Amino acid sequence: xxxxxxxxxxxxxxxxxxxxxxxxxxxxxxxxxxxxxxxxxxxxxxxxxxxxxxxxxxxxxxxxxxxxxxxxxxxxxxxxxxxxxxxxxxxxxxxxxxxxxxxxxxxxxxxxxxxxxxxxxxxxxxxxxxxxxxxxxxxxxxxxxxxxxxxxxxxxxxxxxxxxxxxxxxxxxxxxxxxxxxxxxxxxxxxxxxxxxxxxxxxxxxxxxxxxxxxxxxxxxxxxxxxxxxxxxxxxxxxxxxxxxxxxxxxxxxxxxxxxxxxxxxxxxxxxxxxxxxxxxxxxxxxxxxxxxxxxxxxxxxxxxxxxxxxxxxxxxxxxxxxxxxxxxxxxxxxxxxxxxxxxxxxxxxxxxxxxxxxxxxxxxxxxxxxxxxxxxxxxxxxxxxxxxxxxxxxxxxxxxxxxxxxxxxxxxxxxxxxxxxxxxxxxxxxxxxxxxxxxxxxxxxxxxxxxxx
Numbered sequence: 001x002x003x004x005x006x007x008x009x010x011x012x013x014x015x016x017x018x019x020x021x022x023x024x025x026x027x028x029x030x031x032x033x034x035x036x037x038x039x040x041x042x043x044x045x046x047x048x049x050x051x052x053x054x055x056x057x058x059x060x061x062x063x064x065x066x067x068x069x070x071x072x073x074x075x076x077x078x079x080x081x082x083x084x085x086x087x088x089x090x091x092x093x094x095x096x097x098x099x100x101x102x103x104x105x106x107x108x109x110x111x112x113x114x115x116x117x118x119x120x121x122x123x124x125x126x127x128x129x130x131x132x133x134x135x136x137x138x139x140x141x142x143x144x145x146x147x148x149x150x151x152x153x154x155x156x157x158x159x160x161x162x163x164x165x166x167x168x169x170x171x172x173x174x175x176x177x178x179x180x181x182x183x184x185x186x187x188x189x190x191x192x193x194x195x196x197x198x199x200x201x202x203x204x205x206x207x208x209x210x211x212x213x214x215x216x217x218x219x220x221x222x223x224x225x226x227x228x229x230x231x232x233x234x235x236x237x238x239x240x241x242x243x244x245x246x247x248x249x250x251x252x253x254x255x256x257x258x259x260x261x262x263x264x265x266x267x268x269x270x271x272x273x274x275x276x277x278x279x280x281x282x283x284x285x286x287x288x289x290x291x292x293x294x295x296x297x298x299x300x301x302x303x304x305x306x307x308x309x310x311x312x313x314x315x316x317x318x319x320x321x322x323x324x325x326x327x328x329x330x331x332x333x334x335x336x337x338x339x340x341x342x343x344x345x346x347x348x349x350x351x352x353x354x355x356x357x358x359x360x361x362x363x364x365x366x367x368x369x370x371x372x373x374x375x376x377x378x379x380x381x382x383x384x385x386x387x388x389x390x391x392x393x394x395x396x397x398x399x400x401x402x403x404x405x406x407x408x409x410x411x412x413x414x415x416x417x418x419x420x421x422x423x424x425x426x427x428x429x430x431x432x433x434x435x436x437x438x439x440x441x442x443x444x445x446x447x448x449x450x451x452x453x454x
Contacts, residue, residue: 003079010114011299015079015091018105024071031066060100068095068104076108086113088302111299116359119293121420126285130426131274133267141266142245145253152238158205159237161191165203168233173223180221181228185235199232206234224327278431282423283414287353290417296352306347314343357410364416368408376408 001023006014041049041057049057072093080087091110098104152164159165165188171181188195190203202214211233218228243249250262318324329339360366374388381391395401423431 001075001078003082005083005085008109010297011111013085013110013112015076015108015110017075017079017108018103019071019075020103021101024067024104027067027071028063030070031063035062035066064098064100068098071104072106087111088113088299089305111301113355113358114297116294116296116356118356118360121417124286124289124417124421126282126289126421127424127426128278128281128285131271131278133270133274137270138263138266141270142263146242146245149253150240150242153241155237155239158207159190159203159234161204162240163190164238164240165190165234166236168235169230171228171230173226173228178223178228196230202232203234208234208237210234219331225330283418286418286421287414290356291352294356296355298348298351303347303351306351307343310343310347354410357413360417361409361413364413366409366412366416368405372408373405376404
């Protein structure tokens with residue numbers, strides 16, 4: 001077999017392959033066996049007719065077609081491996097010559113990973129927010145904890161911001177009642193912003209038994225985007241009473257005996273959370289700096305595949321209803337053109353990120369162990385609320401196991417970059433990355449590598 005590679009662009013090649021017929025003997029044997037089982041020839045059991053008899057019955061063309069269909073993918077992979085090409089996506093095949101008894105020639109156009117030159121990781125420098133825990137932070141946590149143990153008490157006064165009320169709602173559009181907007185006995189916290197716009201202003205100052213009217217723009221349903229006249233009837237008002245901040249509250253709300261011990265614990269917990277936030281911010285900013293420092297030609301077919309997947313996910317969430325999708329865009333204040341431009345930009349950035357991290361993983365010779373892959377599978381299974389076995393089964397059926405493996409490897413590549421970058425806080429102090437991310441572990445061998453080493 002002879003093969004040559006033409007570089008059509010930095011991200012696409014054409015592979016020219018020519019295969020002598022004497023290398024296709026095993027492909028012809030398989031073709032004859034397969035076709036013989038499909039054709040009934042008097043005097044021969046299914047699958048037992050000799051090649052000459054079979055050809056005399058069905059002709060040479062079906063045999064050649066079967067050989068070509070079987071041989072081209074196998075010879076293509078052989079050419080890719082011999083040329084050490086890093087292909088992306090599916091190839092486009094074209095048969096250029098079939099000389100029966102002599103040779104088969106075909107071409108395959110396919111996207112490939114571009115050559116990427118990454119900067120020295122130590123040259124990357126980012127700044128993240130300080131992680132100091134203030135007294136205000138602790139007070140905020142204490143107040144949130146107090147709210148969980150608060151009691152609601154009925155009051156005989158006009159409603160105020162922060163009160164809990166029970167209301168009845170009704171609405172009309174152009175004098176016609178909006179059935180889906182009608183409700184009774186609805187509990188609501190004034191100021192939470194969880195109902196329609198304008199209701200807080202209408203309720204503040206209202207007394208129990210009083211009804212008020214206001215106008216709002218509906219954001220869902222058949223009248224989405226239209227103004228509605230809303231009537232809200234206030235049936236009860238309750239205020240939230242917070243427990244006193246003392247040792248008795250600390251014993252009620254925690255395992256601690258004193259308020260000072262509870263505050264100290266909250267400060268420690270907040271410190272851990274802020275360090276985690278620093279770590280996430282450092283990772284994201286280093287990735288952003290890395291992407292800004294690298295120029296990457298993008299394979300258009302790969303980008304288009306990412307665009308198609310994202311667009312499909314967006315409309316799939318709306319049951320592929322184009323009308324509902326248009327309504328959703330209107331609610332977001334976005335046109336279809338703006339949506340498409342946003343999806344393309346996000347897709348291009350995603351493909352660029354994948355290509356760069358893959359290049360780093362290759363350069364650093366990073367692998368993924370069974371334990372690391374299992375850890376990711378368990379995490380993903382918990383996210384989707386299924387068992388790990390069920391998640392693996394679904395991933396196998398959808399062909400996503402390879403993508404999970406690649407994501408873990410890219411995560412390790414990014415961790416390698418972050419550990420070598422310079423990360424400082426807002427005051428300019430260099431951060432201890434081992435404290436943020438834990439000490440770096442030596443690269444473990446995968447199960448396959450360990451077996452080969454033995």
